[in-house]
Amino acid sequence: MKHIWWYVLLLAVVVAGDRLAGCALKSQVSASAFRYSRLYGGVAEADILLLGNSRGLTFYQPYIEEKTGLKTFNLSYNGLPMDVAKALTLDYLDHYPAPKRLLIDITTCDRTNDELLAGFLTYSDQSFRLDTLIRGRLPRVWRGGQVSALFRFNNEIFQRALSHRRRSDADWLLDRSIPPQLAASVAQHNYPLEVHPYLIEQLRDVCAAAGAKGVDVRLVISPYFPGFAERVSHLDDLKKAVEAATGLPVSDYSRALSDPADFGDFMHPNKKGSQAYIDLMRKDAVLP
Amino acid sequence: MVFNSLTFLIFILLFFPLYFGTKGRMRTWVCLVASYIFYGWWDWRFLSLIVFSTVMDWWFGLWISYNDAPEETRERCENGSLVLQFFGRLTRWVHGLQLQRRTILVFSMAMNLGFLGFFKYFGFFADNLAAMIREMGITPSWTTLHIILPVGISFYTFQSMSYTIDVYRRELPWEPSLLKFATFIALFPQLVAGPIVRAADFLYQMSEDKRFDWNRWNSGMGRVLWGFFKKIAIADSIAPFVDQCFAAPETFGSMHLLIGVVFYSFQIYCDFSGYSDIAIGLARMMGYTFPENFRTPYFSKSFSEFWTRWHISLSSWLRDYLYIPLGGNRNGKLSTYKNNMLTMLLGGLWHGANWAFVFWGFLHGMYLVLQRIVGPRWRSLARSIRLPRLADDAVSIFTVYVLTLVAWVFFRSGSIGLAGGDSFATAGKVLSGIASLEGFSFSAVINKFQVIKGFLLIGALLFVEISNTRMRWNVRQVEQPALRLILFSVLLWVLAFFGSFGANAFIYFQF
Numbered sequence: 001m002k003h004i005w006w007y008v009l010l011l012a013v014v015v016a017g018d019r020l021a022g023c024a025l026k027s028q029v030s031a032s033a034f035r036y037s038r039l040y041g042g043v044a045e046a047d048i049l050l051l052g053n054s055r056g057l058t059f060y061q062p063y064i065e066e067k068t069g070l071k072t073f074n075l076s077y078n079g080l081p082m083d084v085a086k087a088l089t090l091d092y093l094d095h096y097p098a099p100k101r102l103l104i105d106i107t108t109c110d111r112t113n114d115e116l117l118a119g120f121l122t123y124s125d126q127s128f129r130l131d132t133l134i135r136g137r138l139p140r141v142w143r144g145g146q147v148s149a150l151f152r153f154n155n156e157i158f159q160r161a162l163s164h165r166r167r168s169d170a171d172w173l174l175d176r177s178i179p180p181q182l183a184a185s186v187a188q189h190n191y192p193l194e195v196h197p198y199l200i201e202q203l204r205d206v207c208a209a210a211g212a213k214g215v216d217v218r219l220v221i222s223p224y225f226p227g228f229a230e231r232v233s234h235l236d237d238l239k240k241a242v243e244a245a246t247g248l249p250v251s252d253y254s255r256a257l258s259d260p261a262d263f264g265d266f267m268h269p270n271k272k273g274s275q276a277y278i279d280l281m282r283k284d285a286v287l288p
Numbered sequence: 289m290v291f292n293s294l295t296f297l298i299f300i301l302l303f304f305p306l307y308f309g310t311k312g313r314m315r316t317w318v319c320l321v322a323s324y325i326f327y328g329w330w331d332w333r334f335l336s337l338i339v340f341s342t343v344m345d346w347w348f349g350l351w352i353s354y355n356d357a358p359e360e361t362r363e364r365c366e367n368g369s370l371v372l373q374f375f376g377r378l379t380r381w382v383h384g385l386q387l388q389r390r391t392i393l394v395f396s397m398a399m400n401l402g403f404l405g406f407f408k409y410f411g412f413f414a415d416n417l418a419a420m421i422r423e424m425g426i427t428p429s430w431t432t433l434h435i436i437l438p439v440g441i442s443f444y445t446f447q448s449m450s451y452t453i454d455v456y457r458r459e460l461p462w463e464p465s466l467l468k469f470a471t472f473i474a475l476f477p478q479l480v481a482g483p484i485v486r487a488a489d490f491l492y493q494m495s496e497d498k499r500f501d502w503n504r505w506n507s508g509m510g511r512v513l514w515g516f517f518k519k520i521a522i523a524d525s526i527a528p529f530v531d532q533c534f535a536a537p538e539t540f541g542s543m544h545l546l547i548g549v550v551f552y553s554f555q556i557y558c559d560f561s562g563y564s565d566i567a568i569g570l571a572r573m574m575g576y577t578f579p580e581n582f583r584t585p586y587f588s589k590s591f592s593e594f595w596t597r598w599h600i601s602l603s604s605w606l607r608d609y610l611y612i613p614l615g616g617n618r619n620g621k622l623s624t625y626k627n628n629m630l631t632m633l634l635g636g637l638w639h640g641a642n643w644a645f646v647f648w649g650f651l652h653g654m655y656l657v658l659q660r661i662v663g664p665r666w667r668s669l670a671r672s673i674r675l676p677r678l679a680d681d682a683v684s685i686f687t688v689y690v691l692t693l694v695a696w697v698f699f700r701s702g703s704i705g706l707a708g709g710d711s712f713a714t715a716g717k718v719l720s721g722i723a724s725l726e727g728f729s730f731s732a733v734i735n736k737f738q739v740i741k742g743f744l745l746i747g748a749l750l751f752v753e754i755s756n757t758r759m760r761w762n763v764r765q766v767e768q769p770a771l772r773l774i775l776f777s778v779l780l781w782v783l784a785f786f787g788s789f790g791a792n793a794f795i796y797f798q799f
Contacts, residue, residue: 003502003505003506006769006773009773010773010776010777013773013777014776014777014780014781017777017781018781018784021781021785140294140789141789144789148784150781150784150785151784151785153785154784154785154786154787156737156738159737159740159741160737163737176731176732179541179726179727181538181726182538182539185538265539
């Protein structure tokens with residue numbers, strides 16, 4: 001009998017420790033300067049809202065703020081799909097005054113990302129939209145989050161929140177140059193971009209919701225490494241599909257930068273490239 | 289069915305009450321049916337293969353035994369079950385052919401290796417033959433069959449073969465119960481990825497009903513949790529980083545690739561030894577003892593030591609059934625080198641039908657040979673310069689680990705080869721990428737979060753393993769309830785916080 005009691009005690013200790021640790025980690029996340037902690041912490045008010053996947057990190061906030069004199073907030077994240085981006089953007093529009101401008105990189109409609117979605121379990125108790133999305137798409141993960149408080153923090157999003165506890169993430173950008181050997185092999189690489197009707201619908205909803213609040217929405221395709229835009233399949237199809245769904249024009253900068261030194265890899269401009277890209281967007285009045 | 293799945297959790301929750309709620313033959317039936325369900329969950333069609341292989345090997349054992357003692361064996365058959373009576377009559381009939389014991393063993397080996405060869409190596413040899421013919425300017429007209437590899441075939445075939453060989457060598461008596469023998473072959477904890485349990489180590493354990501024992505249960509549970517920690521928290525967490533490195537090595541810098549290779553060495557160790565831990569733990573909960581399969585292999589000071597610490601059940605199998613019969617180290621240096629090379633080459637081929645696995649075996653064979661040549665000279669040099677023991681050990685451990693890493697690059701690339709890629713080109717890119725020293729700084733590493741998490745977990749693993757070997761306590765067999773409570777709780781928290789719950793299959797399933 002004592003062995004059975006031992007297992008009962010084990011269960012009690014595990015559950016209690018899990019909940020306690022969960023509370024401690026949640027307080028760390030809330031205190032973080034990471035973008036989503038700020039979003040749900042009420043300190044993310046901005047004039048320009050930026051949205052994208054890893055390519056959206058090219059919207060280098062310090063430079064935009066320096067050039068425009070406006071406050072920016074970037075919701076972008078590596079591999080962020082448009083359905084999660086929609087939840088975040090609508091949450092932003094619910095909690096803050098409407099920004100003047102919303103800049104979206106449409107390649108965020110490329111593909112869904114369940115692994116990343118599971119990572120947003122860390123913030124799902126603060127967002128009904130994220131919670132519903134995870135519950136619908138990843139019911140096992142959602143149940144895991146109900147069973148274990150620690151499991152809600154078992155992801156990269158939490159690790160980033162922890163690493164930005166006392167440090168802003170506004171200057172998060174790929175800060176390196178593409179290796180020459182890799183740059184020379186551009187013709188051997190392809191990127192199979194997917195045109196995902198479901199994600200385009202999500203983008204349409206974001207544009208409609210922002211437009212209804214008087215936000216000036218601008219859609220862009222950020223630059224690719226010279227010669228790589230041709231290796232990305234369906235890029236023009238995506239552009240046409242987005243324009244048809246949203247009724248907004250897409251500013252295509254996919255071939256706008258020609259200097260290899262502007263890139264960290266085939267998909268991402270580096271700091272120098274990002275600044276050149278921002279200058280181009282300002283010249284075209286995509287950015288104020 | 290994989291251990292790290294919800295299906296297995298339900299399976300095991302149903303299995304244990306049935307197991308401990310039955311006795312004698314009924315319990316053995318429970319084990320056998322459960323094991324076949326476990327195996328059939330993957331692909332029920334291959335159950336016929338394991339059943340056929342089991343029945344044939346059991347019968348070959350009976351046949352060999354009949355040759356040794358016809359009267360005694362016939363009497364046991366006649367007084368046995370209907371199955372035994374049937375096979376007894378069949379054996380009496382074929383006994384009339386007057387075949388030698390050795391010939392019967394050859395039949396058995398041919399059947400086992402035939403199955404293994406067909407399912408695992410047919411495509412490999414056919415492709416290589418076709419390539420050779422094409423080199424001669426002729427286009428072969430045959431179509432290569434795409435044969436599905438039955439999970440665990442390499443493991444249960446070796447297990448089955450060891451029984452027949454041991455009966456042939458008169459080291460093991462023939463097992464009269466087909467039910468017991470079939471359960472030994474198919475017992476689900478070890479069926480698909482080992483440890484390779486030998487009949488001599490296991491069949492006798494089935495002679496009595498194992499009573500439920502809390503100490504064994506708790507100790508087994510601890511071992512299972514430890515196995516899950518290795519598999520779910522470490523191996524599956526670092527797997528995406530490794531996959532990325534080997535999928536496109538040319539896109540990463542030197543440091544990134546080096547970390548990828550180091551991570552792979554721990555991924556495969558934690559994946560495989562994690563499976564073994566779970567298997568050993570489950571067996572312990574059932575009341576059985578399985579042989580150990582790993583003993584902190586990356587702390588080996590020589591390659592011969594490495595092979596007594598890594599996949600022990602396979603290396604000891606190859607030693608007893610291949611290396612020693614070939615002559616071992618009894619016939620002079622050259623013969624020893626040849627036997628080392630041959631054993632390791634076949635060990636490499638056992639892992640997969642790809643030249644990269646063979647090359648991995650070749651490298652380990654070379655390491656063993658070189659160790660025999662260089663080892664004594666190094667030892668005398670270390671003595672002459674009065675190198676402290678600790679430094680000597682550190683140099684040896686480091687050297688063995690680095691050379692093992694080089695071999696792992698080919699092994700990992702072998703999996704790419706199995707998936708249709710060019711394994712040697714991948715290995716070349718990884719090794720030349722590391723050697724180039726371009727981007728040899730931590731700032732050039734992508735996915736730093738995965739790297740930090742990976743090293744943190746590997747550090748925890750090494751701490752526990754060093755503690756196990758150097759100190760007087762053992763995390764896997766803690767007897768004190770309070771300490772056990774803390775350890776189990778910590779393991780469960782770590783699993784929830786670090787675990788990767790994608791139900792990823794174990795790497796060794798493909799072998």
